[in-house]
Every structure is written in structure tokens, then in C-alpha cells.
Amino acid sequence: MLGEPGKSHFQIDLRRHLRGEGVDDALVHLICEIAEASKYVINAVRTGDLGVAGTSNLYGEEQLALDVLSDRIIRKRLIHSGVVCNIASEEMEEIFQVRSNLKGPYSVAYDPLDGSSLVDVNLAVGTIVSIYAGCDLLQPGRRQVAAMYILYGPRVSLVYSVGKGVHEFTMNHLMEFNLTRENIIMQPSGSIYSPGGLRNKYSEGDEKFIRYLEAKGAKLRYSGGFVPDINQILLKGKGLFMYPALNGSPNGKLRVLFELNPMAYLIENAGGAASNGRIPILDIVPEGLDQRAPVYIGCTEDVERAVEYQQEN
């Protein structure tokens, strides 16, 4: 640990912090490369065209939707990092094999721009990243060696864990990420809730659970962006995000590999919990890249209560 929790540490940058945590050189390099890529993503988000993929701009040039562009920015960086074996992204249909016989490689699953439809209305969006040792990406999330997200809000922040605490960095005017919060800890019980999906498609158990949360005085806090919604719950240390099974969508909406596993890893490492209503998100054995699951994620007691309501109904 490099400082007292809750104090500011503007002098500690991401690379120095990773080294202080005893992270091996290849993983330090990989995480710092993703942080570098995020600088180009935020530039695209802030100034890029709000077009849709496949259209062309004033000059007849191909215009890329921001999520496709963000995917290319991050993928290129990963390919040239020299430490990546396989890549899976929400924007690619198949696993992209970088190389298969590299010493000490990592594999990366990521959502390059989560909440991309929110860019049009100028709300916060983010990049979510999951890292495994070796070449296998279809493993339970508990085997992740690192997870992180970058939040593109009024400020840009980066939150990572390598299994030893969860730490927040904030981008300064030189676009460097400096430590702003170390060892973030969640409280056992929360006071905000973020419910995704259409409420009239909720099950009876989920309806009762929402009424329980409201009765205990929890406030509604939902932006429609998974990264800012989770960031709020994590940094305030008290709350629950859910995207349950819906009538007609028994697996909810969010994807295990690109969204749920990395967020579950971060929240668990901060002392919270994440469940699909039956088992921890991190114990799901993924069968495919596009696998989805219902999710209840946040303060441990709230997640336990959500699971109880599921089982009772």
C-alpha cells in the first residue's frame, strides 16, 4: 500500500502503483497500454462524429460509429503490446488470435465503449476490461488476473484491481493517470439502487425486492451507463445495481465476458458481491462469447437479499 485510504496521492501514477503492487512487467505493460489507448478513446468521444457505422462524412470518407472506432483503437494497442495471446471484444464476432506461442501471455476481453448510445445525449460512458493469464478466454471470471474500467465522464478515471484491493486513478491535464483513491471498500449494506430494464417485465421476486429496497429508504440512481452506475456504487461504497431476467429475456441484457465478469471482480475485491440470482457471477462457466446473465451487484447484504427474493418466488 502506497498511502492512506481516502487521501490524495497526485504524485503516484498508474505504472508506479502497479509496480508497488508487485505486478509482473508484462501485466504492468498491458494495463498501461490499455490506459494509453483510453486517451485516444476519450478524444474520439469528445470530438468525434456522432455518426453511425457505414455512413460517410462531408468528404466522402468512411465514418465509424464511436464504438467501432474505440474497438479498433484498443485492439491495435493490444496487438502491438507483445504480451497478448487472444482478444475478445463486444464488437467482434469471434476471438481474435494475436499469437499462440508467446511466453507469459495474457488474453483480454473488453467492451470498448459501453453505453455508446449515451454519447449522443452527452452522458458518461466507459471502457470495461477483463484480463486472463494464458490464451483461454472462456473461463470462470474468478480466474481473471486483473480487471479495470475507464470512465469517460466530466473527468476521466480508471479503476483497476489485480486481486489486491481496488484503486482509482484520475486523468490530469497532461493525460496522466494519478492515484486518487486506494483500497476502495464497500459497506455491507447500501442506500442507492440502479435497476436496469423494463420494470413491467420484472418477475414477482424482483418486484418485491425493489419494494424492499424502497422501503429501506434506498434512492434511485440510474444513468443507463453500466460504468458510471457501477462507479457510483463502488466509490460511494453503498448501493446495488441490477439488470434482472426479464419476461422474454431470461438472461437479462449484460454480457458475462465483457461486462459482468470484470465488474464482479472489481466489486468483490472491494468487499461487495455479484450474483446472477443463484450463483456468484464469477463462478459462471461461460459457454460462448456472447453469453448474458441476470445480475445483482453491489453491497453484500443487498445482493444476498436479492438472491433470497429470487429463491422464494
Ligand code: AHG
Ligand atoms: P452497450 O452500449 O455496450 O450495448 O451496453 C449498454 C448497457 C449498459 O451500459 C447499461 O447498464 C444497460 O445497457 C442499460 O440498459 P437499459 O437501457 O435496458 O436499462
Ligand code: MN
Ligand atoms: Mn456494453
Ligand code: MN
Ligand atoms: Mn459496447
